Amino acid sequence: MPDSRFYRRAGPFPLADIGTRAGATIALPGPSGLTIADVAPVAAAGPHDLTYVSQADYLSVLKDSRCGACLVKPEWAASAPEGAAVLTAADPRAAFAQVAALFYPDVRDEPGGQPAQFAPDAVIASTAHVGAGVQIGGRTRIGHNAVIGAGVILGDDCSVSPNVTLSHCLIGSRVIIHPGVQIGQDGFGFVPAKTGLLKMPQLGRVIIGDDVEIGANTTIDRGALEDTVVGAGTKIDNLVQIGHNVEIGRSCIIVSQVGISGSCRIGDGAVIGGQGGLADHVTVGAGAQIAAKSGVMRQVGPGEVVMGYPAKPIKQFWREIAAVSRLTKREK
Amino acid sequence: MPDSRFYRRAGPFPLADIGTRAGATIALPGPSGLTIADVAPVAAAGPHDLTYVSQADYLSVLKDSRCGACLVKPEWAASAPEGAAVLTAADPRAAFAQVAALFYPDVRDEPGGQPAQFAPDAVIASTAHVGAGVQIGGRTRIGHNAVIGAGVILGDDCSVSPNVTLSHCLIGSRVIIHPGVQIGQDGFGFVPAKTGLLKMPQLGRVIIGDDVEIGANTTIDRGALEDTVVGAGTKIDNLVQIGHNVEIGRSCIIVSQVGISGSCRIGDGAVIGGQGGLADHVTVGAGAQIAAKSGVMRQVGPGEVVMGYPAKPIKQFWREIAAVSRLTKREK
Amino acid sequence: MPDSRFYRRAGPFPLADIGTRAGATIALPGPSGLTIADVAPVAAAGPHDLTYVSQADYLSVLKDSRCGACLVKPEWAASAPEGAAVLTAADPRAAFAQVAALFYPDVRDEPGGQPAQFAPDAVIASTAHVGAGVQIGGRTRIGHNAVIGAGVILGDDCSVSPNVTLSHCLIGSRVIIHPGVQIGQDGFGFVPAKTGLLKMPQLGRVIIGDDVEIGANTTIDRGALEDTVVGAGTKIDNLVQIGHNVEIGRSCIIVSQVGISGSCRIGDGAVIGGQGGLADHVTVGAGAQIAAKSGVMRQVGPGEVVMGYPAKPIKQFWREIAAVSRLTKREK
Numbered sequence: 001m002p003d004s005r006f007y008r009r010a011g012p013f014p015l016a017d018i019g020t021r022a023g024a025t026i027a028l029p030g031p032s033g034l035t036i037a038d039v040a041p042v043a044a045a046g047p048h049d050l051t052y053v054s055q056a057d058y059l060s061v062l063k064d065s066r067c068g069a070c071l072v073k074p075e076w077a078a079s080a081p082e083g084a085a086v087l088t089a090a091d092p093r094a095a096f097a098q099v100a101a102l103f104y105p106d107v108r109d110e111p112g113g114q115p116a117q118f119a120p121d122a123v124i125a126s127t128a129h130v131g132a133g134v135q136i137g138g139r140t141r142i143g144h145n146a147v148i149g150a151g152v153i154l155g156d157d158c159s160v161s162p163n164v165t166l167s168h169c170l171i172g173s174r175v176i177i178h179p180g181v182q183i184g185q186d187g188f189g190f191v192p193a194k195t196g197l198l199k200m201p202q203l204g205r206v207i208i209g210d211d212v213e214i215g216a217n218t219t220i221d222r223g224a225l226e227d228t229v230v231g232a233g234t235k236i237d238n239l240v241q242i243g244h245n246v247e248i249g250r251s252c253i254i255v256s257q258v259g260i261s262g263s264c265r266i267g268d269g270a271v272i273g274g275q276g277g278l279a280d281h282v283t284v285g286a287g288a289q290i291a292a293k294s295g296v297m298r299q300v301g302p303g304e305v306v307m308g309y310p311a312k313p314i315k316q317f318w319r320e321i322a323a324v325s326r327l328t329k330r331e332k
Numbered sequence: 333m334p335d336s337r338f339y340r341r342a343g344p345f346p347l348a349d350i351g352t353r354a355g356a357t358i359a360l361p362g363p364s365g366l367t368i369a370d371v372a373p374v375a376a377a378g379p380h381d382l383t384y385v386s387q388a389d390y391l392s393v394l395k396d397s398r399c400g401a402c403l404v405k406p407e408w409a410a411s412a413p414e415g416a417a418v419l420t421a422a423d424p425r426a427a428f429a430q431v432a433a434l435f436y437p438d439v440r441d442e443p444g445g446q447p448a449q450f451a452p453d454a455v456i457a458s459t460a461h462v463g464a465g466v467q468i469g470g471r472t473r474i475g476h477n478a479v480i481g482a483g484v485i486l487g488d489d490c491s492v493s494p495n496v497t498l499s500h501c502l503i504g505s506r507v508i509i510h511p512g513v514q515i516g517q518d519g520f521g522f523v524p525a526k527t528g529l530l531k532m533p534q535l536g537r538v539i540i541g542d543d544v545e546i547g548a549n550t551t552i553d554r555g556a557l558e559d560t561v562v563g564a565g566t567k568i569d570n571l572v573q574i575g576h577n578v579e580i581g582r583s584c585i586i587v588s589q590v591g592i593s594g595s596c597r598i599g600d601g602a603v604i605g606g607q608g609g610l611a612d613h614v615t616v617g618a619g620a621q622i623a624a625k626s627g628v629m630r631q632v633g634p635g636e637v638v639m640g641y642p643a644k645p646i647k648q649f650w651r652e653i654a655a656v657s658r659l660t661k662r663e664k
Numbered sequence: 665m666p667d668s669r670f671y672r673r674a675g676p677f678p679l680a681d682i683g684t685r686a687g688a689t690i691a692l693p694g695p696s697g698l699t700i701a702d703v704a705p706v707a708a709a710g711p712h713d714l715t716y717v718s719q720a721d722y723l724s725v726l727k728d729s730r731c732g733a734c735l736v737k738p739e740w741a742a743s744a745p746e747g748a749a750v751l752t753a754a755d756p757r758a759a760f761a762q763v764a765a766l767f768y769p770d771v772r773d774e775p776g777g778q779p780a781q782f783a784p785d786a787v788i789a790s791t792a793h794v795g796a797g798v799q800i801g802g803r804t805r806i807g808h809n810a811v812i813g814a815g816v817i818l819g820d821d822c823s824v825s826p827n828v829t830l831s832h833c834l835i836g837s838r839v840i841i842h843p844g845v846q847i848g849q850d851g852f853g854f855v856p857a858k859t860g861l862l863k864m865p866q867l868g869r870v871i872i873g874d875d876v877e878i879g880a881n882t883t884i885d886r887g888a889l890e891d892t893v894v895g896a897g898t899k900i901d902n903l904v905q906i907g908h909n910v911e912i913g914r915s916c917i918i919v920s921q922v923g924i925s926g927s928c929r930i931g932d933g934a935v936i937g938g939q940g941g942l943a944d945h946v947t948v949g950a951g952a953q954i955a956a957k958s959g960v961m962r963q964v965g966p967g968e969v970v971m972g973y974p975a976k977p978i979k980q981f982w983r984e985i986a987a988v989s990r991l992t993k994r995e996k
Contacts, residue, residue, distance in 0.1 A: 108805070108823050108840075125461070127459070127461055127477075127791070127809075129789070129791055129808040129809065129826070141440070143479070144461040144479045145459075145461065145477045145479055145495070145791075145809045145827070147807070147808040147809055147826035147827060147843075159440050161497065161517065162461070162479035162497045163477070163479060163495050163496075163497050163512075163514070163809070163827050163844075164827075165807075165825065165826045165827050165843035165844065165880075167843075176440075176518070178514070178517045178518065179479075179497035179514040179517055180495075180497065180512060180514045180549065180551070180827075180844060180881065182827070182842065182843040182844045182880035182881055182902075185825065185842045185843055185879075185880045185902075186840070186842065186877075188879060188899070188901040188902070188919070188920065190899050190917070196875065196897040196915050197897060197899055197915055197917070199877070211528065213518075213531070215517075215520060215551070216514035216517045216551040216553075217512065217514055217549050217551050217571075217844065217881050217903075219844070219879070219880040219881050219902040219903055221880075221902065233528040233529060235520070235522050235529055237520040237573075238514075238517075238520070238551040238553065238573050239549075239551055239571060239573050239591075239881075239903060241901075241902050241903050241920040241921055241938075243920065251528050251529055253522070253529070255520070255593075256520065256573040256575065256591050256593075257573055257589070257591045257609075257921070259903075259920050259921045259938050259939050261919075261920075261938060274573075274591050274593060274609055274611075275591050275607070275609045275627075275939070277921075277938055277939045277956060277957055279938075279956060292609060292611060292627060293609055293627040293641055295939075295956065295957040309641070309957055309973070310985070316989075316992065319992045320988050320989065320991070320992050321642070323988065323991045323992045324652050324655065324656060324988060324991070325648075325652065327652070327655045327656070327659070327991070328648065328651045328652055328655050457793070459791070459793055459809075473772070475811070475829075476793040476811040477791075477793065477809045477811055477827070491772050493829065493849065494793070494811035494829045495809070495811060495827050495828075495829050495844075495846070508772075508850070510846070510849045510850065511811075511829035511831075511846040511849055512827075512829065512844060512846045512881065512883070543860065545850075545863070547849075547852060547883070548829075548846035548849045548883040548885075549844065549846055549881050549883050549903075565860040565861060567852070567854050567861055569852040569905075570846075570849075570852070570883040570885065570905050571881075571883055571903060571905050571923075583860050583861055585854070585861070587852070587925075588852065588905040588907065588923050588925075589905055589921070589923045589941075606905075606923050606925060606941055606943075607923050607939070607941045607959075624941060624943060624959060625941055625959040625973055641973070653974070656984050656987065656988060657980075657984065659984070659987045659988070659991070660980065660983045660984050660987050
């Protein structure tokens with residue numbers, strides 16, 4: 001499932017090896033002689049992929065998965081799709097991290113491959129580094145000391161400023177990337193384990209649409225198994241953090257120093273004010289507005305305007321501010 | 333008006349072409365045969381400059397402008413100075429963005445020019461990139477992989493750390509710039525338009541006074557039409573964001589992760605605590621103190637001490653905190 | 665006391681010269697002919713070191729110091745340890761800054777020294793810069809355009825991404841440093857003086873334990889006189905700020921955009937949520953949890969869970985949120 005432009009896969013491995021590496025019990029062996037060729041998210045897994053579920057919410061998705069094998073808690077074994085092998089472990093996420101590292105032992109290596117391809121009118125600074133297999137479109141400019149990792153694709157008329165690092169990403173046309181932007185590094189994914197914090201291999205990508213602008217020193221992590229996505233026309237200011245698996249719609253405005261935690265979904269045309277923060281897995285509807293410095297901990301509906309910490313409808317926020325202020329006057 | 337060290341101008345253009353590009357109506361044609369040579373902010377525009385007003389507050393300034401032509405809403409046409417040509421459009425800011433792009437079509441190009449000039453005792457790392465027309469003063473050091481864009485001027489005894497990018501800026505003497513700082517990139521200026529978010533060309537500069545220190549990975553955007561200014565002796569910590577057109581006074585202290593939105597004015601000796609945020613166009617008086625994490629949404633007077641979100645006088649902040657706390661006790 | 669790998673020391677100087685530079689009064693001259701060879705923190709100073717105390721809290725530590733000389737306020741002279749020379753000044757911190765600059769006049773110079781040493785299987789990108797005396801362990805990889813300052817030590821199996829700057833630091837094994845990270849630059853230390861803000865020379869180091877991961881564009885300042893320390897197994901997300909002299913324990917989780925002010929102490933296994941902020945000198949106990957966006961202004965006990973601005977026990981936080989909400993309903 002991980003993109004072979006960016007990741008070199010080991011394997012395939014027989015199910016028994018997977019079980020051993022995972023420290024898991026084989027509750028159902030699946031078809032005789034089953035080999036597992038890759039890891040994949042539950043909705044995208046195919047008959048030779050291993051997937052996992054670590055939250056009960058996803059068991060309904062698992063039911064319909066086409067996965068060859070799944071890693072779940074022992075009490076969830078019955079939720080596996082028919083015919084799939086079932087591995088059980090007390091902490092399926094930790095077990096999956098071990099298997100992912102078996103398939104992708106050298107995530108920190110830059111894959112080799114074809115030479116880079118530049119459009120004849122692309123302008124690449126002499127001090128930029130461009131990795132193997134990179135493709136750069138027409139009139140796109142790469143600034144001094146920018147580093148474009150192996151396999152990255154950039155469309156036409158992009159501007160990549162100095163001191164930018166791009167890896168594990170596919171970038172559209174007319175994208176402006178300001179200096180110091182870091183795109184495609186590992187997301188922040190760790191599983192508590194007896195030996196400390198176990199790293200979940202980060203095997204996804206970053207996908208940036210056309211006409212996106214990304215401000216100086218902003219960071220966009222690549223997805224864990226799925227992709228981090230920024231929709232066409234979205235404008236991102238400086239020093240913004242976008243976590244792994246986040247999906248941002250089209251023509252959004254994300255103001256400076258906003259932090260968007262992992263797996264958030266932001267609808268088209270949403271606006272997030274400066275220093276706003278979103279907890280992980282939060283959904284923000286199309287056209288919603290989040291006031292500066294707000295801390296969003298639950299879903300924001302389409303067109304809703306919220307403010308505060310925790311964020312609430314903006315009228316209620318101001319009503320509470322006024323009520324607290326009156327309280328001190330009453331008490332004097 | 334934009335500094336020719338950094339921007340190459342097209343034109344001049346006859347008023348009619350300006351009107352066409354702006355999608356504007358020529359309400360008053362001004363002197364016969366008027367040509368427009370440049371764009372400029374309302375207070376600085378001269379007889380061959382086009383300016384614009386998009387907020388009613390600025391109409392009083394427009395009255396006294398020496399501009400050759402102005403772009404305003406139809407209902408504001410009477411506020412133009414005598415003799416000036418008047419163009420009207422429903423959204424003067426969007427119309428102006430189109431004209432600015434006509435005069436400055438290649439803002440992302442680095443201008444060529446004279447060779448760089450280094451004081452004989454300046455120390456430039458071999459891996460640094462120094463653009464055309466750069467001037468570097470005595471004993472100033474430029475670190476490895478720093479990128480100094482065309483036209484930048486640095487005074488004496490400055491220290492520019494590795495992986496810094498400077499462009500569109502004039503920097504005083506004894507300035508310390510820590511690694512990863514990005515100065516002079518585009519401000520975050522977009523105008524909603526039918527086709528999506530229209531980019532306002534960013535045509536100003538950054539001016540840094542003597543004895544300023546700028547912390548690691550801090551970002552300072554250049555002005556839109558005017559300049560972003562940091563006064564002498566001001567100390568800025570790491571990961572701070574300073575938006576376009578901000579003017580910071582002398583000997584201020586700006587602690588880590590502060591965000592200062594566009595067009596704020598900060599008086600001499602002001603202190604802004606860590607993670608504080610200022611909404612755009614906020615004025616902070618000399619010697620004011622803004623507590624860490626505060627969100628400032630309106631003017632702060634000279635010497636005032638404020639805290640909270642929204643920020644209020646610090647005594648009132650603590651009074652409210654206490655009142656809310658008592659409230660829960662009463663209710664038990 | 666400052667590490668000679670990173671700092672070149674001048675001196676020694678007779679006590680009288682120290683007094684002159686400090687603008688201090690020699691209240692007690694100490695042993696006849698006393699020379700001072702270095703500056704040091706109060707707990708570590710030896711018989712030829714000068715130390716200082718600027719807060720009354722530290723006078724009890726001073727009593728037991730083995731320092732050769734100390735700089736204190738006139739009214740604290742009696743708190744000096746027996747036999748030590750005593751210098752007095754109205755602002756001991758400002759006076760000390762002057763003396764530190766006497767011993768270390770060229771802190772911004774990169775020290776020369778031995779050639780760098782690489783393990784034979786270390787992989788150093790051709791465009792990386794590696795300073796004098798650097799040591800790089802087995803299988804450690806240094807990315808493109810990374811800058812490793814003189815004297816830095818990196819253990820085995822580390823990964824240093826592109827566009828990283830390291831200076832004044834000692835780094836363990838299996839450490840992952842994401843792109844744009846800046847480690848070892850000056851902390852943010854200034855003393856108000858008649859002539860403006862006086863810079864306190866920053867003479868410490870950064871010590872990073874084994875198995876630490878540091879997210880993109882994070883900044884970690886070196887200590888002022890002591891060290892900034894990150895314990896083994898701790899995971900730090902993107903755009904985090906860690907101030908000078910901070911000590912973080914083992915296996916902590918520091919989420920994106922957190923700001924930790926100078927001299928904080930964080931116990932093992934503590935978790936700080938995204939955009940959280942800690943005021944300076946705050947202590948956080950082992951296993952404590954600080955909710956996202958909280959502003960911590962005082963000690964957090966071991967295992968405590970806090971939230972809010974200012975941060976309080978999380979149950980009390982939610983109780984207050986509910987009470988304020990009810991208040992607006994009552995008032996309708």
